Amino acid sequence: MADATGSRARYRRILRFAARYMVQAWWYELVLPHVGLGRLAARGRARRLRNIARHFHGLAVSLGGLMIKVGQFMSSRLDVLPPEITKELEGLQDEVPPVDFPAIRALAEAELGVSLERAYEWVDEVPVAAASLGQAHRARLTPADAADTGFADVVVKVQRPGIDAIVDTDLAALRRVAGWLSRVRVVRDHVDLPELIEEFAHTSREEIDYLHEAQNAERFAAGFEGDARVAAPDIAWERTTRRVLTLADVTAIKINDVDGLRAAGIDPAAVAKEFANVMFDQLFVDGFFHADPHPGNIFVTPIEPDGSGRAWRLTFVDFGMMGEVPDGLRHGLQRLIIAVASRNSSQMIDSIRDVGMLLPSADTAELERAMTALFARFGGMGFAELQQVDPREFRDFAVEFGDVVRSLPFQLPENFLLIVRAISLTSGMCSSLDPQFNIWNAVEPYAGQLLRDERGNLTQAVAREAVSTAGVLARLPRRLDDLATRIEEGRVSVEAPRVDARLRVLERLGRRVVSAVLFAGLLVAGAVLRPDEPMFGTVLMALSVIPLLHALFAGLGGRRGPRS
Template structure:
């Protein structure tokens, strides 16, 4: 397409605009905080709590709708705020999260002259000197930037090995808008941190800073380009996955040039069938690739919605995969630490086993629940969840009475919001990624059952970690034995120090208590070693009958010692 004439770009927000934007956000927040204080704090104190309860749902829905309208009008980070808050099930009521779940980048595209001016400023040359052409109509427009198709000049195409690219360009003035929005959000976060009802449930200033870090990363296209290459490296030997290459020579902090990999959008079932690809075969592969990101590589795409994933037919030849999943848009990525990944593996294994209590224990291991959390109700809710809905596919779930779903959702939501916990930012990204994965797979095949993908993956994880399990159990047994051997001497030394001290403690009662403590310590240590060997033997016996039988037989020794140590002395 021919280039347009160099027109005057759209105006960048000035100081007056940013001040008005800042005041608009603060006015909205202040008014809604005042309304919340009146209904949720003041009226209950004067005996009118019934009025607050009766109007709560309507007020929450009104707040969410008004925020939605303001976010669409202002654009910038306000849309991102809505998307971020929609996943804060631990902070916000469902009336708000449901309304904000549908908040997308509903903003008009920036006129091409303004995009041209910014791109030429970044490149230091006119577009005609760098590209053979750039399409003026954007492929996609979002609150932070928009994308245009382009073609490199023949010389650059020969050097880079790329011809057609997609240019992702920041919205002009977005840096200033982000700064203003974050300043307003920090102000509101400071207000909220002074309200006990809020501060007891969430560290709002910390949430704002998490959000700020994510936002700065999203508008740094050099960071996104590095993410793309890191993601590609994680699947370098996987013929199911492809990633667009980066044209680094034409990439800056505000301009990103990626290989144009546009193909069939993953949820376009008719187009997939026309290309000879069965959508039902795509679903389990996509689920498996997402599991690999979360539980193996530890670096995952946090926004795998249908617009960010293509299915590309592959003509690489016999023996290879006939099509690839092509991921794009690496601005929102998540990273799973080793400790979190271990907890997530336990969580996945518990989910595959439909073990509600085990699932809660795994959630606790991840560090989501506060130490003071009373998890009895959560265990009961999880057990109920698995007993009633565990293992059902999307098609089966559609046949369940909607009222039963609603009743359980209300009950489960109340349990979640009553617990003292707060999801870390990356844990929210994990939940977002898995939620989108489930939705995409169900749209590909309504009979798709996520459990069918979870169970073999969990079994493989269990096999992979079984070798480490024996080592861990053996180490725990040795540690317990060492403690058991050292404990009597420590107790004797403690008794000696007490007897030699200034306090008269050498009396029969103290001696009897120390003797009982000594026997209990010996018995507990022996019981721990016995249980460790017995469990290790039972696990290993499935693969190695001889070793498993030896371990189980060996567990008799600490058992007998525990019985002997438990005998009452003279």
């Protein structure tokens, strides 16, 4: 009964938080700009975001569970979110309060079927790490088990007691919030939130199954077998169950410990570059990738210098959240990264369409123009350089092309949520290691390698392109003759979507001005007549509310531009 009461209270607390700040966002980002107070809303935006981050920080630390996962993701978006926000949330990586050891002992012994004293030679009661779904303790295997496994020092991961019920509650709350957001047209048109929540739910279920995590760890290690850049811990299967995981102790320098790296003679910038390459390999070549590469899950381990002179390697841990990229999607992503590296906006849009992020019916002419302008102005800039750009330039760009992007039918294909998460965490991590890190410098050589690897296919593609071009040239005279005939007959139409959009804005503005005038007329007339005709005057004043509401809120759902 107490557990049920606690779950209901947790559920309501999450919903209250979401509802409060959704209403705040609606008021400041939609209502105030529509009544001419957009500048006022913009001036207080940074303060409001810091306030939201601060309150979410407190909520996540007090609740734990999946709320920590959300906060960890946001804290790693150094490349997108303002530093005030990421700094407010970055403590979530290490602030999860630990569970008292007696509760951990009870759960572990129930799972292993023996006392901890028989299962291990020694267990440290002080956790080495406390995560949102479990916590880890250093331990040592018994001599017999150490002889079987080949290692003695281990880390024992034990689930937080009652985590299944907590995950159920959090997922129920997230499903409810997704339902609310799905009623907003701009959200509904671009993302299937309920579907994404179900994908997140599936991932969360796998993450609390330590047998599944152990299998993932072995598969990951096999994928990098023979690669001196990457390591993963071995598993002690004799001491592993669904809720207890025992693995070799591989703790070393946390990847975001810049001072620790420098003290060990390791260049953080070199770590950033290698980390980006390793993640690119997982995403775009292997197709099996670590989807939770936050600082607590990656160590930099000093080693004897290898053939390249590198005296360290990246050691990954925590394989509960892994993703797979199907072959078709992986090839599409390879084409996309080549297009981005070459600043080819047309090829990039074709690649976005190929991977399923853009519906085939979308008219992308304006989007291509926007991407060309984006590459021309900001292409090649690193994170540090972008921070020096006048914010007014970003604002002007958003004003010019925001409606274009919002009007397009974007969608996230299946399995894409984890891909976006991994890329986001990678980008944020590299920027924190090296403020001068330039993602273009990482992408371009990688894209070049992809092209070299596909050289045979590239030759075939050139041949196909030549045949296609010959076909176009052969049909060109006939098409020019058809065009001339249509012009003579007056059957040629020209589409100007940007002009049409501006005209629609002016048309809505005109209707709202008329409503404002009608409101003022009814209100004044009612006020004048009310002393002599109280009933009629009151009715007129009440009716004035209708044109007032239209003047204030007309067009809230229509500003996004036409659907393609």
